Amino acid sequence: MSAGLDLLSRVLIDGDTTAFVSMGLIQEMFQEDEIDLYVYITKHLQEHGVIPSRQTAEKETGVLVLSMPDPPEPASYYLADLQKRHLHRTLVKGLEKARDCLQERDPEAALKQVSETAVSLTVHNNRREIFDFREADGPVMGEFRRRTELGPRYGIRLGWPTLDEMTGGLREADTMAIVGRPSLGKTYMVTWAARNVWWQHHKVPLILSMEMDALALMQRALGIQSEVNTKQIRDAMLTSGNLKRVKGALRAMSKHDVPFWIVDGNLTATVDDLVLLVRQLKPDVVFVDGGYLMGHPDPNAKTGQKVKDNVEALHRRISKGMGIPVIVSYQFNREVTKLKKDQQPGVEHIGLSDAIGQVCSHVLGLFEDETVETLKRRKVTILKGREGAVGGFSLKWDFRSMDFSEYRHVAVEDMEDI
Known part of the structure; x- marks a missing residue:
């Protein structure tokens, strides 16, 4: 099959509307039967909000997609082939026109043709970042339908209601930074959020640990899962009751329907x-x-x-390139400890690189709560939100039951029925 038919056949099989819309396809990329199939898929999506079945596509276009072998590779593989073909065809056509201009002794027209071809290809190669508002129906309504269909299952929810309500769930192209001073608890935040994503929402998390080995991180995650202090697990100092809780948690985890990946970065990843x-x-x-x-x-x-290049690469290659949200922990610089009580920390206090605050769509600052409850709580300040939202919330900091959920203040008038 051709590159275009391979891609469109894969699209029909996968039925992923978001992936299809994000490919940045245009009719000029296709040829012959591919055009009819592409136009029909696009029209069906606009009218009905879903990718058509292969049976319907074949019936309506006459393109025999059912008799085609199933493409074995993911859509991204065939999209790359299609983009290369489009690049080659467009360059050949543009250079042929420029050659004709030169044969007519019109070098200015030839230069203009070469420039127009280059601009056209530049715009197309950046189609994921450049949009024609006339074509807003696909991405805008596709996102609307997705949110409507998924409801509270939309996006990646980390388990802190204030943050989840503000973000509506982390989505493709989101990169979040969790920033705090050394030893304040960033790893516990990361581990608690990853476990919540996995256990409560059945999403697959991957933690790359650059600060501790995989065993230490698994012990922390098990403490959170079993609600047993990690130190007791690590030091093999479990009471019979806590040992029972840990074994019960391990049995339940082994039956969970999705994996939870923990990777030891070993300071070199x-x-x-x-x-x-x-x-x-x-x-x-x-x-x-x-x-x-x-x-x-x-x-x-x-x-x-290094930090600048890495955060930009994480955002470009994983958050945007793969459509997978990325959450990264960093440290504040020393200047944040010199702030007066009436001074607020900001993204400018992130250590090592200003690029972190510039690239990330969300930035959370982790601080010790300035109350008598300091040992039992941490304060999270939302230093940057996707749409300018700021604010904050408090976390429980309970190592006895390994509870790092959001602390919700209960007013006296709300305690009447308790």
Whole structure:
């Protein structure tokens, strides 16, 4: 089959409307029977909100998709082939027109033709970032239908209601930073959120741990799952009751319907390594604990440059390139400890690189709560939101039951029936 038919056949089999809309396809990329099939799929999606079945597509277009062998590769494979073909055809046509202009001794017209061809291809190659508002029906209504169909299952919800309500769930192209001073509890936040995504919402998380080995992280996750202090698990100091809770949690976890991937970064993992893992393990959300420790292709690059390049690559290649939200933990610089009580921290206080605050769609700051309950709570400040939203909430910081959920203040008048 041709590149276009392979791709469209895969689209019909997968039925993924969001993936289809995000491909940035245009009719000029297709030829012959491919055009009829592409036009019909697009029209059916606009009118009915879903990708048609192969049976319906064959009946309405006459293109014999049912008799075609199922394409064995993912849609992205055939999309790359189609893009290469379109690039080649467009360049050939543009250069042929430029050659004709030169034969007519009109070099200015030839230069104009070459420039127009280059601009056309540049716009097309950036179609995921450049939109014609006249074609807003596909992406806007596709997102509307998806939110309507999924309801509370839309996006990646981390389990802190204030944040989840603000974001509506993390979505494709979202990159979030969790920032705090050393040893304040960023790893517990990351682990608690990943476990919530996995256990409560049946999404597949992947944690790349740059700060501790995989065993230590699994012990923390097991403590959260079993509601037993991690130190007791690590030091083998479990009471008979807690041992029973841990074994019960392990049995329940073994039967869970989706995996929870934990990867030991060993202080050397690079974005390239992570991209390969994501392609292989196919998580719904990626967590990087200790993003400032990730490796870099250039071992001689300065630390700030490494952090800048890595956060930009995580956003470009995973959040946007694969449509998988990424949550990364970083550290505040020392200046944040010098702020007065009436001064608010901001993204400018993130250590090592300003790019973190610029690239991330959401930035959370983790602080010790300035109350007598400091040991039992942490304060999270939303330093940056996708649509400018700011605010904050408090976390329970209960190591006895490993509870790091959101603390909700109960007013006296709401306690009458308790």
